Amino acid sequence: MAAINRDDVAHLARLAHIEMSAEELDRMAGELAVIVDSVKSVSEAAGDDVPATSHPIPLNNVFREDVVGHTFTAEQALSGAPDSFEGRFKVPAILDED
């Protein structure tokens, strides 16, 4: 059984900006452990002769030529924004300026 404890879940929830109740943290700790174990079975199927892959299709070097294509107008870009001001997206102030 994979070792996913409640603190791990709370940490992940915070990184993912997901608010979770105490009960949810408890329940998810158990469920995530099962999920991780299930995914782990893939490594049993793949032997040492199978290289790790991040992509199911054996493709590489899919490139685009450096030619300008379409753009949105500022109005189009902002059309789905909850709030905007002077052609820019307006977002709540974030103190961390990194």
Added chain:
Amino acid sequence: MSTDAILSFEEAMEKYDPVLGFEVHVELNTKTKMFSSAPNVFGDEPNTNVNEVDLGMPGVLPVLNKTAVESSIKIGLALNCKIAEYCRFARKNYFYPDTPKNFQTSQYDEPIAYDGYLDIELSDGTVFRVEIERAHMEEDAGKLTHMGGATGRIQGADYSLVDYNRSGVPLVEIVTKPIEGAGSRAPELAKAYVAAVREIVKNLGVSDAKMERGNVRCDANVSLRPHGRERFGIRSETKNVNSLRAVEHAVRYEIQRHAAVLDSGQPVIQETRHWHEDTRTTTSGRAKSDADDYRYFPEPDLVPVLASREWVEELRATLPEPPAARRKRLQADWGYSDLEFRDVVNAGVMDSIEETIAAGASASVARKWWMGEIVGRAKTADVDPSELGVTSETIVELNKLVESGKINNKMASQVLDGVLAGEGTPAEIVEKRGLAVVSDDGPLLEAIDAALAAQPDVAEKIRGGKLQAIGAIVGGVMKATRGQADAARVRELILERLGVEG
């Protein structure tokens, strides 16, 4: 804002040994973005150089810009790096409105270039080797403008405005290995290293390399350790260091600050620091925490990049002359002495002089203007000479005015002041300020007669053949005409007046 204690640089150097590290971000000057076909252009109206990929809309797919990959390989080669035969992109996950996707597409454990070095020549000719850890491809983030609070222009407002034009602009991040052994030359080395990187990418033609536009941005890592100790101290990472002078100042300041912290018996806090050009100090950003847990994972929407050796060699064959070799050639072309050339390089005006010569000035004229007039003004204004706002065209025009005898050197200097004050072109300023050399002999003769009458003994000496005494009369005339006379013509007229052969 609280002010941190600092030690003098000398005392810090006596007690501690600095270790540096740099992350330099270079914006590529491709026509389009890294993963979208939207234009990569600086300074346009906000949110007009974007499409669905740059805005991170659901279901969109990035497609890699081939030119950006080639530029990245060229940078790697110019930094003497190995080029990865196989590499991938990765997602760097974080929540901040500068990326609408909530991740930045970057490279993690498979950079396209790694294990390089750059030999940096310091001002006295010492060569210092900086080892390059890696250079990887990634995308730039959008630009945030923080509004409200004490500094914003909208009172009481408390929000940020986001422009995604910069979002997705191709970046290459160049990371050094820890740089040891620089000692008291650390600040100078820092500046010289960033200058060398900027010079290389500009020379390659892969970046506009304008630091004032953020094309080249430096994060400077500084740590101190007692002399003789091998283990590194705890480092700080100073961001927003966006001019060469600022790099030097920031490293120097952080060394002084760390030394004071260590002297007080406290540990240095590992944190981000923000550089403030106005006060030349840093302030605490945020401590490194698990907010830095970026949960990198391979980007599933992009396939691997395979750089065949043939492709790499093709690109290597296109590399231009390296900057160090170029310097040797330019010095020979321009006929400057070693000392003259080193002064030019150290003053940071070599490129400016090259441009000025290309615009039509001679090598000596270009040097006279940049070294004689512009460097000093830049120092007074506290900016880099190339950022003062003098164009090659202005210099060529000023020089023509001088050579045609319209104005003298002293006036040309005043005209340059006028250009910098935004009064117009040199010709317009000559007109507006009434600076033309007095060439009508009438007023000159009046002034000469007055000067001779005022100094009869000098006049007598000149009549007696002591021509070196003429300077006093010429000086009197120049003073009377407020410098607007042509000194050579004044000398001729004085000799004529006194009936002496020149």
